[in-house]
Amino acid sequence: MQSYPTTIQGGTEQPIYDAVAAAVLDQRLAPGMRLTEASLVELFGVSRTIVRMALLRLAHDHIVQLKPNHGASIASPSRDETRAVFEARRMLECAALPAVIARALPRQLDSLRSLVRQEDLAFRARDMRGWIRLSGEFHRRLIALARNPVILRYANELVTQSLLMTALYMPSGQTACSADEHLQLIDAIAARDERRAARLMQAHLEACEARLALDWTEERPSDLAEALQLRPRRASAAR
């Protein structure tokens, strides 16, 4: 089970994909922000064809939303989607832990520890963007130790989406992911304690989700009647 091309090496659209993805991870592109094809054409000096390919790939990875006849905007996942993604992460990352424990080398765990130190540094420096990016990076590199390209790809997707959700639903001035929990997790892995590692990962991701304001106002009503808390007088095909 060795490395094989995990992400299809794109062609000319790759720079656009990378730039948008990086901007989302750094939270420079906020959820909901529109991406018109024309603006990207101008920024990257390529034709709309290329831009559209990039947008199609970004949409497939749930980084942008693609509404017919309305173009692309940075995805702004609903609360339901957020809950589903965090549940999926709990399943997936916990399930990957045994492979991580079996295959991780001590020096890789050390490298992970130094990453957590950076994370803590960024936090103390009040560099929230860098800190959030680094804590995502931690999960990515942890799952990478399982040496399964398929799981790694899925985990990458989910972590990226989680960062979007954090940007959307994190109450300002709140913390997202504690570096301490990350360190404990590494220790459990180093000790080859599958049960404890799984328990810590589960609790950690639950805590991350709990810190988000997913319950404050349940799902902004998309329907006017619902928003006004009225029921339509006449039957109008209640879906």
Place this chain on the structure above:
Amino acid sequence: MQSYPTTIQGGTEQPIYDAVAAAVLDQRLAPGMRLTEASLVELFGVSRTIVRMALLRLAHDHIVQLKPNHGASIASPSRDETRAVFEARRMLECAALPAVIARALPRQLDSLRSLVRQEDLAFRARDMRGWIRLSGEFHRRLIALARNPVILRYANELVTQSLLMTALYMPSGQTACSADEHLQLIDAIAARDERRAARLMQAHLEACEARLALDWTEERPSDLAEALQLRPRRASAAR
């Protein structure tokens, strides 16, 4: 946690995507088969633009391979990829079982049992294509009971790829997935026995993988020297 659009509703390219995907699931399109843009244009009566969008999506889902300047062919995953996909399935589908047990309704399990009966019928009728398709369908519908759209999407991808791998590496006249194992799995779920269900799923997927001829000839040598079982006389940058 309700349903939200799990697959991005494509536009005009959807029929092409569906046709190719269905053909792969039915094993009418064999791995490695080439798909030229021109032929799809003719078959579907749309422009190359649309065909390319379909191919891009199919490539993203690892159903077709897209080599630069060489166009598209049905993916023919390597043995390493096959092992990785089956390992990922073990992780993912086992991890999803607790949610399945918690959320599945009795009538849904009954419907699943009738699916297994169909599967058995197809097997007895020597309808191998139908049988393989149905056994894939079983896994898909089982994971759907976890009611997590994200996990469902990933499971769908992996099952589809597994079918491709089965087409590639299944020794002819061999069985792939036993209907009996499927029934036992349903029973364990109905009994809400998480441990047994997980053990059965793990064993079942391991058995599926073991039936494939992944070890017969280890990875066809890509290098001439390796193929002739020689070592280069002079040092030539051994990678």
Place this chain on the structure above:
DNA sequence: GCCGTCCCGATTGTATACAGTGATTCGCGA
């Protein structure tokens, strides 16, 4: 006869032109 080279056909990669769609705005009339 064998090997290297050149050319040609087929196929993909990219750009652009044109059509269709949705939303905003402007103008007209009450």
Place this chain on the structure above:
DNA sequence: TCGCGAATCACTGTATACAATCGGGACGGC
């Protein structure tokens, strides 16, 4: 001043034209 409708604009959806690239076959030299 307000409401309503039509023209307009910005943008995306689709088709097509042109450029680039790769593989194979013919040709000629050795």
